[in-house]
Amino acid sequence: MIDIQTFMLALGVGNIAFALLMAGYMRGADNSPALGWWMWGRLSIGLAQLCWWVAPQFEPGLVEALSACVWLAGVALEVGANCLFFGFRRWRQSLYLFTLPGWVAIGYAVATGASRLQLTELISFIIALFVFGAAVVLLRPRKAPLLQRLIGINNILFALAIWTWLGLEGGNPGTTVSPVKDVAYLASYLLMIVNGFGFLLLCKQKDDALMRSLATVDSLTGMLNRRAFFERADSARLLALRLRKPITLLMLDIDHFKQLNDGYGHACGDRALQAFADTARGVLREHDVIGRLGGEEFALVLPGTALEGALEAAERLRIAVAEAPVLDCAPGYRMTVSIGVVTIGVGEELTAALARADHALYAAKTGGRNRVELGAPMLRRA
Incomplete structure (x- = not known):
């Protein structure tokens, strides 16, 4: 005892x-x-x-x-x-x-x-x-x-x-x-x-x-950082390939972001990135994969979504960003986004699909910005 x-x-x-x-x-x-x-x-x-x-x-x-x-x-x-x-x-x-x-x-x-x-x-x-x-x-x-x-x-x-x-x-x-x-x-x-x-x-x-x-996680926006995005996006691509489901990829870029930084300061630019991230989270589905690749450039993977659905999702996101409240730190700036959309082909590597989406994004920006552009299809090997 x-x-x-x-x-x-x-x-x-x-x-x-x-x-x-x-x-x-x-x-x-x-x-x-x-x-x-x-x-x-x-x-x-x-x-x-x-x-x-x-x-x-x-x-x-x-x-x-x-x-x-x-x-x-x-x-x-x-x-x-x-x-x-x-x-x-x-x-x-x-x-x-x-x-x-x-x-x-x-x-x-x-x-x-x-x-x-x-x-x-x-x-x-x-x-x-x-x-x-x-x-x-x-x-x-x-x-x-x-x-x-x-x-x-x-x-x-x-x-x-x-x-x-x-x-x-x-x-x-x-x-x-x-x-x-x-x-x-x-x-x-x-x-x-x-x-x-x-x-x-x-x-x-x-x-x-x-x-x-x-x-x-990117500390500023709360989205996936570049490395994590590539890992999650490639996992989603491989899963879609096994399940024989469609999967689409979007490249996004905030328009006139350099002018915003130069005119109103980097702190205001950071707030614009956060506002975009919040807007995107409110529009996208829970299982969609979005990440910040660097600067004002983002990438988005939509698992189980064919090209038509991806174009509709991209348009909803573009409209939501354009209708977002004006930043109080930049009264003269209205945030818009340009988007390039492609379907990830069967057996196509993620980097190759990103390159096609990036070309589509470039076309959207040169075509006037604040628009969605469809990328070229994957080249078939002879």
């Missing part, structure tokens, strides 16, 4: 070691701010547990009160880390409103001469409430990832384990710990430590997703 004092010592040392390990992991890296909150919360909990362990050597009630308040603050930091991670707004005020009454309850218990066991029960009950609140935060999104749901369920199990221990203790007051209570208490804090690893994995998962995004 585990002695609670020894158990507190083991938990305190383990949590502090965990926090120091995370500090080393975060050093010199661009980590999520939520991970820092979680690290400080875990350190606070570990220090509080060590204080609780040494409390019997000092003035009765004083060190217990201090460690209980620090412990509660550490748990509040962990809940705050979850809120920060998921980008909730105005969560700090709610956290303060829940933390302050907890501190007041701890102060009142100490002032009225509560025993060490009663203070243990009080802080355990408050912590269980906080962790249950964290579970609500984690399980709130309907489409939460599996890892997030597992951590939320783990939090609920932790709260239930604490409340089970409190129920057993309430039915058998005293300082001794029955095997059932021992298991409940041990399980609750092991679950809490496991949640720490889970939160770390959540942060790593988010960082990995950000790195993948930086490697594939």
